[in-house]
Amino acid sequence: MRYKAPFYEMQHFKTHLHDEAGTAAMGAALARALVPGLVIYLHGELGAGKTALTRALLHAAGHAGAVKSPTYTLAEPYTVSLAGQPLHVIHFDLYRMASPEEFLDAGFRDHFNEQNVCIVEWPEKAAPVLPSPDVDVFLTVAGAGRDIELQALSEQGTRCLDRLNFAPNL
Ligand SMILES: Nc1ncnc2c1ncn2[C@@H]1O[C@H](COP(=O)(O)OP(=O)(O)OP(=O)(O)O)[C@@H](O)[C@H]1O
Ligand SMILES: [Mg+2]
Numbered sequence: 430m431r432y433k434a435p436f437y438e439m440q441h442f443k444t445h446l447h448d449e450a451g452t453a454a455m456g457a458a459l460a461r462a463l464v465p466g467l468v469i470y471l472h473g474e475l476g477a478g479k480t481a482l483t484r485a486l487l488h489a490a491g492h493a494g495a496v497k498s499p500t501y502t503l504a505e506p507y508t509v510s511l512a513g514q515p516l517h518v519i520h521f522d523l524y525r526m527a528s529p530e531e532f533l534d535a536g537f538r539d540h541f542n543e544q545n546v547c548i549v550e551w552p553e554k555a556a557p558v559l560p561s562p563d564v565d566v567f568l569t570v571a572g573a574g575r576d577i578e579l580q581a582l583s584e585q586g587t588r589c590l591d592r593l594n595f596a597p598n599l
């Protein structure tokens with residue numbers, strides 16, 4: 430099959446988050462840039478800031494309660510509001526998943542539809558069965574802060590990153 434280049438440029442964005450406030454600001458910027466149906470993969474080692482970023486996103490999107498890593502439940506649903514409409518955001522942490530089949534058996538695929546936003550920590554654990562991402566986020570410890578890289582992988586992901594209006598805390 431001949432490779433066909435997409436007609437749009439895949440958006441790509443890289444910056445440094447100096448401290449937790451930087452992560453909070455990025456989460457808030459992402460919350461404003463969400464589009465229904467979006468799938469975001471969060472990559473990074475333990476303690477890289479995947480949950481911290483998700484927490485900031487959910488709080489900025491209007492969730493008032495706590496946001497804990499769904500370490501044992503593997504998935505936690507939230508309802509926030511986007512442009513006045515309710516939006517379901519499902520936060521996954523697949524670190525403790527024993528096999529990809531567990532993802533299917535739990536019925537997690539049903540969460541991935543055109544209405545929901547799915548944010549997935551440790552997507553590698555369900556790689557063969559996990560729906561593909563619109564945005565790949567890579568977090569790495571860099572000195573006292575974190576480096577973050579966001580890569581759009583679809584037209585919808587590009588739309589999200591095009592909207593990202595992030596002012597780094599210098
Ligand atoms: N930009 C930043 N600079 C320095 N520290 C940060 C920054 N952002 C978050 N942190 C801190 O890094 C830690 C990140 O923990 P968090 O639970 O979010 O990691 P995680 O990537 O979800 O790990 P796990 O794989 O165990 O779920 C927290 O202690 C948080 O305060
Ligand atoms: Mg986490």
